[in-house]
Amino acid sequence: MDAVNDVEIISRETVFKGYFQIDRYRLRHRTFKGDWSAELVREVFERGHAVAVLLYDPDRDEVGLIEQFRPGALAAGWNPWLIECVAGIIEEGEHPDDVARRETREEAGAEPSAMVHVGDYLMTAGGASETCRLYCARVDSRTISGLHGLEAEGEDIRTHVVSSAEALAMVRDGRINNAMAVIALQWLAMEKDRLRREWGPSGT
Incomplete structure (x- = not known):
């Protein structure tokens, strides 16, 4: 699997920006069975x-x-x-x-x-x-x-x-x-x- 063909980023928004930054992703990815996962919402800590x-x-x-x-x-x-x-x-x-x-x-x-x-x-x-x-x-x-x-x-x-x-x-x-x-x-x-x-x- 790879990030180009097997991940769909539906949206990305910055929900906090201070000393560090937090982005919220809405995405789905291909599963090991070959179909697509449900839509996931995940916050990612962006520290550099x-x-x-x-x-x-x-x-x-x-x-x-x-x-x-x-x-x-x-x-x-x-x-x-x-x-x-x-x-x-x-x-x-x-x-x-x-x-x-x-x-x-x-x-x-x-x-x-x-x-x-x-x-x-x-x-x-x-x-x-x-x-x-x-x-x-x-x-x-x-x-x-x-x-x-x-x-x-x-x-x-x-x-x-x-x-x-x-x-x-x-x-x-x-x-x-x-x-x-x-x-x-x-x-x-x-x-x-x-x-x-x-x-x-x-x-x-």
Whole structure:
């Protein structure tokens, strides 16, 4: 099936526009039996598209992470200060690679010396259009410390540097509980040896 031949969008209207946007769709789609579904009405959260960057120092086998307040976690009844990967929204006309490098500087004070594209995924396809492009950036973990973020954007970010083993332990015990960081660190667990071979020593 494909979106061109097997989905009919009857109407789409923006029902809320503030910091984020919500659009209401009336649509129907072809079913696995071959006929058409009943008309569906669904609201879709339009947040834009994001990059996430796992900061990794292969020489020291350390990971750079950030911690910041998240209102969604508060609304869910969770501790709203989450330990995450660097991340940011891709603005119109921006290349994701450039956003990844910019956000690494703004949120962690680090400069990537190499970067690999890990993959792309949907954040929560049942109700949002947002996608994430995930990178792993080579950094010198000794440059990551202190507080960061743009005050004009309400950012208040604290950095952390931990071993890759400790980062995975944080995933296992729930200290890291957001999808971006969990996906990134599980990827690193699978690919770390290959990545360290490919990147080689930095000479520092």
